[in-house]
Amino acid sequence: MLTVWMARAVVILNLAHMRENMLRGRNVMDITGRTALVTGANRGLGRHLAQQLRDRGAKVYAGARNPQSVDLEGVTPIALDITDPTSVATAADAAGDVSILINNAGISTGTSLLTGDLANIRREFDTGFFGTLSVIRAFAPQLGAHEGSAVLNILSGLSWISFPQAGAYCAAKSAEWSLTNALRLELAPQGTRVSALHVGYMDTDLVRRIEAPKADPADIARIALDGIEADSYEIIADEPARAVLARLSGGVAALYPQLRALPGFLPGQGASKPESGSGLVSGLLVAEDSFDDFGVLG
Numbered sequence: 700m701l702t703v704w705m706a707r708a709v710v711i712l713n714l715a716h717m718r719e720n721m722l723r724g725r726n727v728m729d730i731t732g733r734t735a736l737v738t739g740a741n742r743g744l745g746r747h748l749a750q751q752l753r754d755r756g757a758k759v760y761a762g763a764r765n766p767q768s769v770d771l772e773g774v775t776p777i778a779l780d781i782t783d784p785t786s787v788a789t790a791a792d793a794a795g796d797v798s799i800l801i802n803n804a805g806i807s808t809g810t811s812l813l814t815g816d817l818a819n820i821r822r823e824f825d826t827g828f829f830g831t832l833s834v835i836r837a838f839a840p841q842l843g844a845h846e847g848s849a850v851l852n853i854l855s856g857l858s859w860i861s862f863p864q865a866g867a868y869c870a871a872k873s874a875e876w877s878l879t880n881a882l883r884l885e886l887a888p889q890g891t892r893v894s895a896l897h898v899g900y901m902d903t904d905l906v907r908r909i910e911a912p913k914a915d916p917a918d919i920a921r922i923a924l925d926g927i928e929a930d931s932y933e934i935i936a937d938e939p940a941r942a943v944l945a946r947l948s949g950g951v952a953a954l955y956p957q958l959r960a961l962p963g964f965l966p967g968q969g970a971s972k973p974e975s976g977s978g979l980v981s982g983l984l985v986a987e988d989s990f991d992d993f994g995v996l997g
């Protein structure tokens with residue numbers, strides 16, 4: 700009987716705390732004092748995320764395939780290959796008290812779905828889709844043990860639009876977006892908020908061969924963490940991602956204007972010359988006039 704009353708008292712106190720936060724306009728998800736885990740934290744965006752989480756007062760597990768490659772002070776390196784179920788389970792056991800999980804690890808093989816190596820296409824899905832999924836499944840119980848918790852999946856503008864030369868990457872990011880939506884609904888009842896960050900190009904190894912305007916990953920990391928603290932479900936980090944999102948409701952004609960060049964491929968339109976800016980840019984077919992801000996995505 701005493702236990703029931705104690706449980707009720709905890710629920711009432713929690714509700715009062717949440718209401719007070721809302722009334723005062725305070726963030727419900729305060730990073731300070733939380734335990735966070737970032738996958739792929741040894742370089743690129745993941746390193747910035749781990750560094751800034753630490754600077755905001757979180758205890759940080761920096762997940763890396765090779766934990767010795769983590770060069771940040773004040774974080775705890777942890778071995779984590781997201782495509783290896785044993786590695787994922789071991790990391791989940793070792794970490795234990797995570798309430799912020801950032802699924803950042805990713806690869807880009809530049810593979811066409813039509814003509815590319817199937818093994819590369821599988822690698823993209825094993826990493827972006829199945830890897831992210833297995834990490835979330837492994838950490839879900841400990842996320843749920845906290846009063847409020849957060850999962851952030853690092854997606855891309857390419858979750859919403861596809862380019863042939865990066866078809867495998869786009870498909871895997873799109874699947875990861877769908878995964879994000881499904882798990883958001885499944886994890887909400889346990890108090891875990893699942894969100895996604897969409898971004899265009901960032902200046903990291905992933906797209907080092909592509910010449911295009913690139914965001915500073917430090918800025919994107921700051922936007923990501925602000926988004927977590929603001930309880931955002933969808934964090935649109937830059938103009939290129941915003942430009943694609945704006946075109947989603949316009950359907951194929953808005954997203955793929957290069958089809959205008961092909962007779963009968965867009966309703967009511969015959970053949971016309973390709974858009975002036977269309978062409979192969981850094982290996983990706985884009986209609987530049989439609990995506991001035993977007994450029995080409997990584």
Ligand SMILES: NC(=O)c1ccc[n+]([C@@H]2O[C@H](COP(=O)([O-])OP(=O)(O)OC[C@H]3O[C@@H](n4cnc5c(N)ncnc54)[C@H](OP(=O)(O)O)[C@@H]3O)[C@@H](O)[C@H]2O)c1
Nearest residue numbers: 739743744764780781803804805855900901903904905997
């Ligand atoms: N850069 C862009 O323009 C861009 C744009 C949109 C979205 N993104 C997304 O942003 C995220 C971070 O990418 P980035 O730009 O920072 O790339 P990056 O510099 O190439 O870093 C990728 C990170 O992921 C790790 N990783 C890859 N496979 C892994 C696995 N199986 N298990 C654990 N870690 C693994 C890498 O570890 P190793 O050092 O062991 O290889 C590395 O730490 C990715 O999800 C990417 O798709 C990037």
